[in-house]
Every structure is written in C-alpha cells, then in structure tokens.
Amino acid sequence: xxxxxxxxxxxxxxxxxxxxxxxxxxxxxxxxxxxxxxxxxxxxxxxxxxxxxxxxxxxxxxxxxxxxxxxxxxxxxxxxxxxxxxxxxxxxxxxxxxxxxxxxxxxxxxxxxxxxxxxxxxxxxxxxxxxxxxxxxxxxxxxxxxxxxxxxxxxxxxxxxxxxxxxxxxxxxxxxxxxxxxxxxxxxxxxxxxxxxxxxxxxxxxxxxxxxxxxxxxxxxxxxxxxxxxxxxxxxxxxxxxxxxx
Numbered sequence: 001x002x003x004x005x006x007x008x009x010x011x012x013x014x015x016x017x018x019x020x021x022x023x024x025x026x027x028x029x030x031x032x033x034x035x036x037x038x039x040x041x042x043x044x045x046x047x048x049x050x051x052x053x054x055x056x057x058x059x060x061x062x063x064x065x066x067x068x069x070x071x072x073x074x075x076x077x078x079x080x081x082x083x084x085x086x087x088x089x090x091x092x093x094x095x096x097x098x099x100x101x102x103x104x105x106x107x108x109x110x111x112x113x114x115x116x117x118x119x120x121x122x123x124x125x126x127x128x129x130x131x132x133x134x135x136x137x138x139x140x141x142x143x144x145x146x147x148x149x150x151x152x153x154x155x156x157x158x159x160x161x162x163x164x165x166x167x168x169x170x171x172x173x174x175x176x177x178x179x180x181x182x183x184x185x186x187x188x189x190x191x192x193x194x195x196x197x198x199x200x201x202x203x204x205x206x207x208x209x210x211x212x213x214x215x216x217x218x219x220x221x222x223x224x225x226x227x228x229x230x231x232x233x234x235x236x237x238x239x240x241x242x243x244x245x246x
Contacts, residue, residue, distance in 0.1 A: 057165050057173040057190045060143065063214075066187030070141035070216035077212055081112030081120045083153045089134070097215040100134040113153030113209060115182070121211040123149050130200030130208055135193075141216030142197050143187020147180040148206040155182050155209070160202045168193045187214060 060066035067073060074095015088110045089102035101122060103110050109125030124131055135142060142165060148158030157179065164174040165188035177184050188194065201208040 057167060057171060057188050057194075059165075059173060059175040060187045060189065061175070061185065063143075063185045063187070066141070066143050066185070066189070066214065069189045070143075070187065070214070071218040073141070073214050073216040075212050075214055078112065078120045078122045078210075079118070081110075081122060083112050083114065085109040085111055085125055094213050094215040097139050097217065098136050099139075099213075099215065100132075100136075102132045102134065103129050104132070105129065111153070111207075113149045113207070115155050119211070121149065121209050122213075123153070123207045123209045127151075127205050127207050130198055131210055133197040133199075133210075133213060135196055135215065138217055139194050139215050140192065140218050141187065141189045142194050142214065143185065144197075144213040145183060145185050145211040146177060146199050147182050147184055147209050147211075148201050148203065149209040150206065156206055158201050158203050158206045161208060162200055162202070163188075164198045165190065165194055166196045166198070168195045182211070189216070189218075 058069070060069060074093070074097050076092055076094040076099075086109065088104075088108045089100040090110055092099060092101055101110060102108065103124035103126070106126040106129050107124065110131075111123050111125050112120045113123045114120045122131065133142065146161050146163055148156050148161065150156040160176050160178050161180045161184075162174055162176045163186050164172055166172045167190045169192060171190075171192075173188060175186050175188075177186060188197070199208055199210055
C-alpha cells in the first residue's frame, strides 16, 4: 500500500487536523504491520525450502530398528510371483502404498525366485541387471531384504549388494551389504518423500534379489520439520518486535 496514494477528505466543519493526523498514523501502522507479516512469511518459506534441500536420509540395518523409525508400514511379500518371467514394469503395492517394479538395463523381465516354492522373491531376468522400485504417494520410508540368487532361483552367496535411496529433491544415500544373506535387511527413512530405491549386486552370474519390500509413511512430522516451523515463528516474532521498536 502506497501512503502517498491515500486520500483524506477533510471537511473544515466536521474534521479537525488532529483527526486527520490520527487517521494518517493509523494507516501508517497498518502498512508497516503488513510489510512485517509479509517479510516474516517470506523468511519462513525460505527456511522451509532450505530445510527441504538439506533433508536427511537415514539407513537402518535391522527390520526392527527400521519399523521403530518408519511409522505406518505396508509390505509386499512377492508371494504372488512364480518362477517365470513377467514383463516390467510391474505395478504393485505394499499395503496401501503403490509402486512400480522394473529391471534393467539389459532386460525388462522380472522373475520370481524361491528356495522352497512358497516364499517367493523378485529378481531381474539378467544377472547383470538391477531392480528399481519407483515409489508414489507420500512414502518417506522404504526397505526390504536384499541378497543374491542363482540361475535356477535359489539363494546363493554374493560378494556385496548396494541399495540406493533417492528422495524427491534428488538427495541420495547408498548402503552396501557385504556377503548378504536372505535375512539381510536394509531400510531408509527420509525427512521428505522418497522417489525410488535401486538395488544391484556386484558379482557377475549372481542375480540381484529382493524380498518383503517395506513402504512406510510417517504418522507425525519429523523433528526437523518442527524445528523449521519453530524457527519461522521465532523469526516472525523477532521481526514484529524490531518493527515496533523502530
């Protein structure tokens, strides 16, 4: 609001110069408070944006510690798969949370694999390929059991397997399991929404394998979110006090 554009209609018979002055002071106060609020809001938005850009991803190496940190969780067991090829990407869900499972780059085929014919896993059709889990919705936690399997779908030793989590801001965190087994678990929890998981083994001839994909949604804001909100409110209060003093 431009104070120079404010017009006061003064009637000599009904309006005193004191009333005009008070009216002027009133509108000056309104304009200053408006600018103060706008500045505080803009600063709070910048704080939130900066916090989002520096969002953290944390890796957990046990299922219990992941579940304690992750919030509400759904699991895709892959038990509907069989030892046969499926053309990817596959649209699947872990509880209420949907995602796409794809393999590549050599082959788009996803296979089922199993040691006992009842507990099935997901594996690419080519031993040199990885598995990508493309997430959708407000998922901020993802994990599972990651290991190796052979040409016939049986679990087999693997030198190492690396799992990489990527959030919607492009932030990434990788964790490598040395000599993984069928019970080797890794999960990631992020301050912001996760975009994908990528899994790939390191040994030629051994197939990257995943079981029991966990997808999670935090039930409450992360502590860092609370901190940014409080910082924004504190900045607003400081700006208001400073404006009053000036």
